[in-house]
Amino acid sequence: MNAEAPDASVETPADPGRIVLLTASHRVAPGLLSWPAWQTLHAADRVLCADPDQPQLPYLREAGVHVEHATPSADELVADCAGGRTVVVLTGGEGNAPLTDGLARLGGSGRTRMPDLELLPGSYDLPGARLLDLVQVMDRIRRSCPWTSQKTHRGLAKYAIEEAYELVEAIEDGDRTELREELGDVLLQVVFHARIAEEDPEEPFAIDDVAGGLVEKLIHRHPHVFGDETAETPEDVHAHWLRTKAIEKQRTSVTEGVPLGQPGLALAAKLASRVRTAELDVPLPTGDSIGYDLLALAVAAEANGTDPEAALRAAARAYRDAILAVEGA
Known part of the structure; x- marks a missing residue:
């Protein structure tokens, strides 16, 4: 039995086409778009952009991409895609909320055959952007x-x-x-x-000078990461750090660079650490005030690998909790 021929009077629905929302981060240099973005731009039937000052525009023109300055509504955009056409809408990294909201309303109504909708990131933010x-x-x-x-x-x-x-x-x-x-x-x-x-x-x-100086310092003080030296243990790394820092600073005293304005226990521990690292034999000063007793305790704590400032703060926090407990009883 022969198959029936298709009814010529029945129209095949037209291809609704495709809408591409192309986003580009303002934190990435203009013109540095992904390869899929360039392919889409060159193949599109129309490329639209609402912002005449969009930083990508000069680079698109240079690449032979014709961009129209237009702000179509959702209905106009859907109509423009009819017949299988592809329309690219160039936006910033924040997108185009009015347009996407309008397209969502059209699609949700069920009365309009919607074109395919694609969100295409043309560039991505790098970490730290x-x-x-x-x-x-x-x-x-x-x-x-x-x-x-x-x-x-x-x-x-x-x-x-x-x-x-x-x-x-x-x-x-x-x-x-x-x-x-x-x-x-x-x-x-x-x-x-x-x-x-x-x-x-x-x-x-400026901030770039601050960041640049920090980058140089970190690279210089990590020759086991960025250079030819090796470090197998944290102690090796610490030794590298102290060695390179000593060469950089050219200090005449181990006390140089120790801020005297820091909390007393932290100051005592830092001085003790400098003395111990330099292998100096410095007797502790003595006196009748409690300050000298605290100094001796801080030096002993540092020698045992304990941060006296953190230890006292932890004890003080426990004391604070005990006070709160009594007040709440």
Whole structure:
């Protein structure tokens, strides 16, 4: 039995086409798009962009991609794709919420045959990309905020100490949410001071100089990672660090570089560590005050591998808990 011929009077639905939302991160240099993005751009029937200042546009024109400045509605975009056409909409990394919301409403209505919808990232943020946002935000705040614009290094110094203590507390509490927040607050101090430093009339520097100096230091002090030396144990690494640091600093005393403004127990332990590392025989000073007794305890703790400042803080926290228990009884 012969198969029936198809009814010519029945129309085959037209191909609804394809909409490609092409995103590109503003944190990546313009023009550095992925290969799938370039392929899609060259093959598209239309490429649309609502922002005439989109940083990708000069590079697309140079590559022979014609981009139209247009802001179509969801209905207009769907209609433009009819017949199997591909329309690319170029957006920033944040996307185009009004357009995607409109397309979602159309698709959800069930009354419109929707084209295929594809989200194509043209470039991806690298790890650390949000640091660029932080620098930009800090720059704007410094220029526009009445409080921030007047701050100096000296005026901010106390905040750096406060934030460092709050970070230590978050670490000791084991609170991951607080830890992340306090790390951000410490980072703010770094970025804030670096932004202020840009304005110094005699010796300006910027956050890139700070980061660049740190990178060089880390590479230089890790020759077992970036060079030809070897280190099998943490003790080997520590020895490398001390050796390279001594060459860099060319200090005439082991006390150089020890901040005297740090807490007393920490200061005593740091001095003791320097003396022990340098293998110096320095008798402890004696006196009648409790300070000398605390000094001896701090030196003994450091020699045994205990951080006296952290140990006393832990004991003080236990004392705080005991106080709260009595108050709550």
